[in-house]
Amino acid sequence: MDELPILSGDDVVRVRQQVRTVAAKNGLSLVDQTKLVTAASELARNTLVHGGGGVARVEVVKSLNGRSGVKLHFADEGPGIADLDLALTDGWTTGGGLGLGLSGARRLVDEFELNSKPGAGTSVTVVKWSR
Amino acid sequence: MDRVPILKIGQTLFVSIQIDLQDESVMLLQEDLADELSATGARGVIIDITAVEIVDSFIGRMLTMIGSISRLFDAETVIVGMRPAVAITLTELGLSLSGVRTALNAEKGLEILNGKA
DSSP: OEEEEEOSHHHHHHHHHHHHHHHHHTTOOHHHHHHHHHHHHHHHHHHHHTSSSEEEEEEEEEOTTSOEEEEEEEEEOSSOOSOHHHHTSTTOOSSSSOSOHHHHHHHHSSEEEEEEOTTSOEEEEEEEEOO | OOOOOEEEETTEEEEEOOSOOOHHHHHHHHHHHHHHHHHHOOSEEEEEOTTOOOOOHHHHHHHHHHHHHHHHTTOEEEEEOOOHHHHHHHHHHTOOOTTSEEESSHHHHHHHHTTOO
């Protein structure tokens, strides 16, 4: 299990590279690798920009029926999110962007869990399974 | 910070992205391109993303903005060389890169700029 700091733009690139390496080693197709790395990029940026920095964890998981997958966990101790449903709506943004980061990342993975409370930080866990 | 080089050939600016893009590098590229367009009066921009492994919402938005900025300098932007996996992922992410043209490769991109397409 690797824990990676997300404190700069360079760290975001390192997280993407690590996710790519682990996903390629564990049987994800090129398209699925690309989807997972793209989701990781969105989530790592959120951790940096909205969470004020945090950590990422990349692990390999096995499903009950023997499929392997890659699980990513992002956590920050930033201001948190007051309205989770709103934050997951396409086009909703606080940062002047397109509002596709969180909602788009959710579409790119197989499992997505968002935990956050105002003042208590944010954590996001996602899984992409090999096919 | 890695900087993406810009080459001027005739009336066209060529950008081939060969690094793992971080947000600051893309913003720098946007500024450098605006400066080059203003200084050279180039009529077209070709951005080659053959080596780019992912385009997320930020990079996608920046590419669209580069297209808009180019138009203010009377230049057209063509994005070329997108990988199939990137195209699939971009679409699922919900990004259409509206406002910039795309072409299969640099040669076809140049044909568009030269009005042959």
